[in-house]
Amino acid sequence: MNMEGAGPELAYAWDGPPRLELWTQQVSHNGRSWRQHRLVADNGTPGVVVVGVHGGRFAMVEHWRPAAGRSFLEFPRGFGTPGAGPGRDAAERVLEDAARELREETGLAGTHFRLLGQVWADTSLLAGSASVVTADLCPADTLGPLDGEIDGLRWVDVEEFPRLMASGEIADALTLAAHAHWLAAR
Template structure:
């Protein structure tokens, strides 16, 4: 068995051969992005089609951290026909950067305002079909500050749900948080700053 530890400057094992795109085939477009069903050739020589969704803008997810712990939003998600407990997320608008988009999505979905915002890393939410990355951020917020949320017309959200660091493992064990982007952002947060107070050091040398 070959163990692969990474494909950066330190690499063990060989990288898998790529699946080669022969022809780019757009099948649907909207203001959010384009769905492709490309003609491809696998390393085995087999030919076929591969679906991929290319979002028009890269996404951002923000982990709000305050004295009460972590702030989540309960959002009704149409594809799964159920409520999902998530961190605020979305994509940039116009010429705004991803950090600005993260701060705006936080304010729109929760009413909370960033006191500081720092990057955590990059997430690929579903590498089997989604092409665009999602940048994760951690935001230091004051739960008593801010105002009412201002969700988009097609969004259905609750008020922020605060979960303490001590409560979080139980929430995860009970399956109360299943959003892949939220779980990945939590993993990045725990790797970079295991305790909420540590967010002040993220991104600093």
């Protein structure tokens, strides 16, 4: 992508948490030119989405989303740890972040965490990806209180997922993309 004129301009910033920055700039590509916006959350720190499975069921959370004005059924997720660079340390950090988010949002511990891939929630606006991680769960291994953001934990049969998606109960882009990675790895 070719840039025209001055570099990106900071249009808005909020110190958070999470820190949010809205950047804008004029871009050109293939003879076209337009104004593009980019939202950066937590300084571009990658996120993590956890597909936790036990006995043919997914551990999913019911989460009220004010931007949409409704609740969604989603896989647990959140921001990763800032400053994790490429390489083995970064991969280990992603798995640690996945374990933390799973524990915070469900109270569950997982085992056999595996990185399945990366997803982008909105490539036209959001400057950041999320790692998709799967984990084996044991419902008896609850760790304690939740982080307060979640309305509840719900166990969803793997075979029920398509019906819940068709009904709109599962409609979150990160959850749908994470499910696709999980299916591909099966």
